[in-house]
Amino acid sequence: MSFTLATWNINSVRLREGLVLKLLREEAPDVLCLQECKSPVDRIPLEGLNALGYTHMVARGQKGYNGVAIISRLPLVEAGAEDYASLGHARHVAARLENGVTIHNHYIPAGGDVPDRTVNEKFGQKLDYLTELRDAFHAERPSKSILVGDLNIAPREDDVWSHKQLLKVVSHTPIEVEHFNEVMDAGGWHDATRNDIPEGVLYSWWSYRARDWDTADKGRRLDHVWATADIASAGHSSRVLRNARGWEKPSDHAPVFATFDL
Incomplete structure (x- = not known):
């Protein structure tokens, strides 16, 4: 089975429902993982999704903040959700496809503005989330899994x-990168995007603060697709849909795609 997966921080699924439907109509991924849905699960708009054939969903939500959803036109079953760092936030949900592949969808805390946990609680929460995720992978190394x-x-x-x-600057400090790499190593994860695009600048996020984000191009690659070693070689055709950042009233993130032949 070949399937294409996309991951996208949508920055409010209800506010940007039209953009989600545009992506599904024009790009037609089999599975779409959304973060920062900012909606209780029962308020996620399903009618348009269902009309396009996306009739399967697992999600965790909360009013106005966080929230993750896995939307699919392929059958799937829920495979759990964890509250890493005991934050009480909707930041993780997992689903399993019929081919046995488990998809983990994460929205890791941004970490605030100051990269010092002694003065910035949010930065400490980010590091704690990553530490608990690392320890979970040490305790049970995943297989046949994709993390996005x-x-x-x-x-x-x-x-x-x-x-x-x-x-x-938070998101690229050495301590964050160290924690990031420890999570990857603990789970035996491979960076699917960089496996396909090993060299060159690559961004998936551009700040709203930029007057002309495209010309300034001061981006960062914050959105990721990983695969466990047993299926990493099945991944291909990775890309960032950069032009989605220029859609009307966009998210500040662009969708990231990968295809797997499994």
Whole structure:
């Protein structure tokens, strides 16, 4: 079975329902993982999704904040949800496809503005989330799994517009990158996107603060697709749909795609 998966921080699924439907009509991924849905599950608009054939969903939600959903036109069953760092936030949900592949959808805390947990509680929460995720993978190494989401870390020098200028900016600090790599190593994960696009700058997020985001191009790769070692070689055709950042009233993130032949 071949299926295409997309991950997208939508920044309110109800506010941007039209963009979700546009993506599904024009790009037609088999599975769409959304983060920052900002909606209780029972308020996620389903009519348009169902009309396009996306009749399966697992989700965790809360009013106005966070929220993750896996929307699919392929049958799937819920495979759990964890509250890493005991934050009480809707930041993780998992689903299993009929071919046995488990998809984990994460929205890792952004971490606030100051990269110091002694003065910024949110940064500590981010590091704790990553530490618990690492420890979970040490305890039970995943197999036949894909992990996607807004992980809020740009790990490589070519994942940011200026490595030197962002070393002390949350999302690219050395301690965050260290935690990111420890999570990857603990789970035996492979970076599906960089397996396909190994060299060159690559971004999935551009700040709303930029007057002309496209020309300034001060982006970061915060959105990721990982695969466990046993299925990593089945992944291909990775891409970032950059033009979605320029749609009307867009999210500040662009969707990231990958296809798996399994």
